[in-house]
Amino acid sequence: MHVQRVLQARRVHLTEVERAILERSIDSVITRGPRETLIDQGETVNFSVLLLEGLMSRHVDDFDGCRQMVALQVPGDFVDLHAYPLKTLDHDVATLTAVRLAIVPHAALSDIQHNQPELARKLWFLTLLDAAMHRKWIYRLGRLKAAARIAHFLCETVVRLAAVGLSDGRQFHLPLTQFDLGEICGMTSVHVNRVLRELREAGLCTFRNQQVEIHDWHGLAKAGAFEPGYLYLDDATTHRFSGAHIEEGCVCKSSA
Amino acid sequence: MHVQRVLQARRVHLTEVERAILERSIDSVITRGPRETLIDQGETVNFSVLLLEGLMSRHVDDFDGCRQMVALQVPGDFVDLHAYPLKTLDHDVATLTAVRLAIVPHAALSDIQHNQPELARKLWFLTLLDAAMHRKWIYRLGRLKAAARIAHFLCETVVRLAAVGLSDGRQFHLPLTQFDLGEICGMTSVHVNRVLRELREAGLCTFRNQQVEIHDWHGLAKAGAFEPGYLYLDDATTHRFSGAHIEEGCVCKSSA
DNA sequence: CGGATTGTTGATAAAGTTCAAACACGGTGG
């Protein structure tokens, strides 16, 4: 997995020159074990990391141990590119699995910012994609009921993984616990468990042994009110994963 | 209210030259009435707007009329600056009150991107500030219970308004309905009503006639687990509004 | 003044949490 995967299947593409510049910006490639905190909230950082292999999370930590995940990062993601303009982060960055990371010093990004305005704009775009996903997460937590939240998250994840060639769109490896899913969807692990059974019994999807199988894509997309537009994928991918027409239903928390 | 207010009280400051460049980028200043949709989700736009006066919202619209607000915009905010790199938006932009808006064509932003790398980075920073707020909203919806969500939102809002001189930190004008608050905090207007009474009876704050009065800042900040770090304000403002030590309590939805 | 929107309250139902216990499963050490 190389830098090629960055921006893959997105509406924005890197030129050969830009790709070369990005690759030259990589200071080193490192590995980390599972469940390690890479960056603590409030810490000042002078590098950003590109995720080459594995899964990572960004989460807000509560005073009393309870966490809310704000982003799941898949290979190809520029995990904390936003740390370059922000300097210090408002959240933690951690590994979920063992990972391989490319380290990009902020000095290199500064160089791009000053000398490669078009590439800089594409990097800016990448961070805004993150923001677009944040917005969908807000919607998910604020408006969808538990089963729909899980369904929406699974839809989002399979599409993102498929976009970088890590899923065929019908199944994928998801090395998360039900507890993790709870931290993503704002619910307890017990409730996650019950919801997963619901989805399974409805014939929509199964999640067992860290493996997700989607039995009925349209049904799942409908159950989660999922539409991939916010991921800003290329037209082919967007079309491939566009949900069925979403009708009124028992998806929404409060209708009025 | 002029462009001066952009970036005010933030850790990033504009130079005189940069301010002049930004002002020259303004194509026109327009007004709009309350409750008008300015930009629809999916629409392609070639300008961004700077909010000079009034309040605006950004929200995700559901298939069946139900909405989730993803951002509240106050004067000084570059409401949809992210539309410049993104080209099309994943959400609606609407007015809440009558507003005065400065229109900035994307051509002007493109000029800045290519010729003013430092200013461009500061604009990038602004959009990331938005993302930081998104993350806090995710946390709020995912981890806090209803009363804490409202308390947190009120804390956030008073600080943001105070940062641009629109509140003294103890009271402020908030021209929203309880229904709007529900769309922000992911709950029904009925429940908002009950929670507001709770906060009032606890002596923390009152919200009546579109006016919020904070009676006990530390109490409210504690009830909402509020810490202003994520707003990236200057040290003085951050210190002024830093909450009391937040202890364990009945703030969080699920502790484990 | 009159109609529409917003706020308030109560009763009831649904959704989600908590607590507790049992089960599955992969490692690890004897």
Place this chain on the structure above:
DNA sequence: CCACCGTGTTTGAACTTTATCAACAATCCG
């Protein structure tokens, strides 16, 4: 090889939080 441990999953029952529905009061606006 088996006993044991820790982590993760599953289930049940009681409880809390929040939504829903319905009615009415207050307020705003033309």
